[in-house]
Amino acid sequence: MQALRWHGEQDVRVDDVPKPEIEKPTDAIVEITATAICGSDLHLYNDFMPGMQEGDILGHEPMGEVVEVGEEVDNLREGDRVVIPFTISCGSCWFCGNDMYSLCDETNPNAEMAAESMGHSPAGLFGFSHTLGGYDGGQAEYLRVPHADVGPIKIDSNLSDEEVLFLSDIYPTGYMAAENAEIEENDTVAVWGCGPVGQFAIQSAWMMGADQVIAIDRIPERLDMAQGHADTQVIDYSEEDVYDRLMDATDDYGPDRCIDAVGSEAHSTCVDTVPDEPDRPYVIQQAAKSCRKGGTLSIPGVYIDGMDDAPMGPIMNKALTINTGQTHVQAYLDELLETIEDGQIDPSEIITHTGDLDDGPEMYQRFNDKEDDCVKVVLEP
Ligand code: NAD
Ligand code: ZN
Incomplete structure (x- = not known):
């Protein structure tokens, strides 16, 4: 499959990489239909964030269609349309139990890297350096979603990808x-x-x-x-x-x-x-x-x-x-989906640029340079 990968300061490329597979029974594989570039990605793009490695797949604002679920995922099935929070949370530690999903204690396998300087680690995040878990990101054709039974929200209505995508983060x-x-x-x-x-x-x-x-x-x-x-x-x-x-x-x-x-x-x-x-x-x-x-x-x-x-x-x-704090995305999903469904807000209004994965490197540069009217980029793999 194709994915946008980080190769160093202001160097993002479209590469061929292996398609992700189910690794744990609580995983799901999602075929990505829309995925945005975030201001947080610019911290990685500009190499401000420690713990990036050449070849890391970027992206933490994705949505798409579930194509496979692990055997312990019983809230999702093949064909479901989902928006995926950027915070990876277990749903059962003390922090998740208190709605502080971005502070989940269980989802950063490299927690000691973060704890070395900060004393403790926040949750793992998609596409956000090895310090925050080393998870592949969602600017790709497919994404492995750990703890799929906790994060993704199912979209049953006819709302477009553009209208619901930003529930993932911003x-x-x-x-x-x-x-x-x-x-x-x-x-x-x-x-x-x-x-x-x-x-x-x-x-x-x-x-x-x-x-x-x-x-x-x-x-x-x-x-x-x-x-x-x-x-x-x-x-x-x-x-x-x-x-x-x-x-x-x-x-x-x-x-x-x-x-x-x-x-x-x-x-x-x-x-x-x-x-x-x-x-x-x-x-x-x-x-x-x-x-x-x-x-x-x-x-x-x-x-x-x-x-x-x-x-x-x-x-x-x-x-x-x-x-x-990083946002406790899971705590807000139901409430904010409702505000979109009942027409209080149309999040798609901020989109100024769309493209496919091949446009990614150019779009990173335009968004980073705050070029022309570039406020928000959505890529459709
Ligand atoms: P962005 O880069 O598109 O926007 C930043 C804006 O700040 C730009 O328009 C820039 O012109 C403006 N700016 C720069 N210096 C300024 C100054 N001195 N005074 C006023 N404005 C100034 O980024 P974004 O996507 O809107 O994200 C904004 C921030 O939120 C980033 O730091 C991002 O990492 C962060 N973020 C946090 C979370 C979270 O969970 N807490 C989630 C997503 C993004
Ligand atoms: Zn973001």
Whole structure:
């Protein structure tokens, strides 16, 4: 079969590889019909993430048709159409039992690699380095899905792949980011980053009753898209002073809730990879400085282990609450599928580019360079 594989910094290729097979009785094999490229893939693409090996299959936002199930999988059968969460979770450890699926204790066979620096390991993730399990990813014609009896959600309705695909990651991620922001009525919510995760965080903040939502980025097409969600106001950080604008919008109090949907790429250690933007603001610093005293910082943006310079001064002295984590996708699937079915949200609106696996290398480059109107890429193997 064909798969998109990582060969080093900004080097992704379409390769012929063996088709996956059932390895454990709780596995399923899924023939992939749609699979997206995520901002998290860009951390791998740019070689920020330790534990990548040449030949690793990328991709963690897939869906498709079940073609084979292991003998212990009794909730799925051949022919079922499923969306697959990026988090691989056993469903029975203490963490899964408490709906913290992305912290599953059982699914990272290389847990000691992650624990060496972080003390403990989160769950294994599809296509996300050997540090997080070394699982093959879903930017391929077929995918082996471990713990298939826990993760995948069956889609019985006529909704298109494009409408449901983002249940695999970025819709639950934007939604959990808004939930983690602890939004209350009359709150002002500021969202840094208008990529796919930011777009879903903005829409979720409105769903949760925010009074004012302010989105920050520098890419015109992404700011325009953000403005299309209710009354979202926007700030272009390359043109305006973000702190001043946020104070103007909040009577100098600062936003009650600040969401960092950017992550590593606006951290001091990665900013030098953006040669045209040497002064890109460090988002956590800007958010901690702007946030209302006693407010909340929600951080869906991914930080790689070792990026340790958190702005503890403002966080401690202004009594800010921080909520963060990889998304507990499985905990949100039923609830969010319903919001798509009843028409509250159409996730497919963020798709700007589609192609097949052969287009993958070019699409990685366009998405990475934030080229033209490229907000979200979906590949159809
Ligand atoms: P993306 O790269 O498409 O979007 C990031 C956006 O941030 C871009 O539009 C960029 O212009 C903007 N940006 C960069 N620097 C900025 C700054 N200083 N201020 C404001 N905006 C800035 O990525 P995405 O797919 O939207 O993902 C966003 C983040 O969420 C990534 O870090 C990704 O790894 C993470 N993520 C986390 C989870 C999770 O489970 N927590 C899941 C998926 C993605
Ligand atoms: Zn993702």
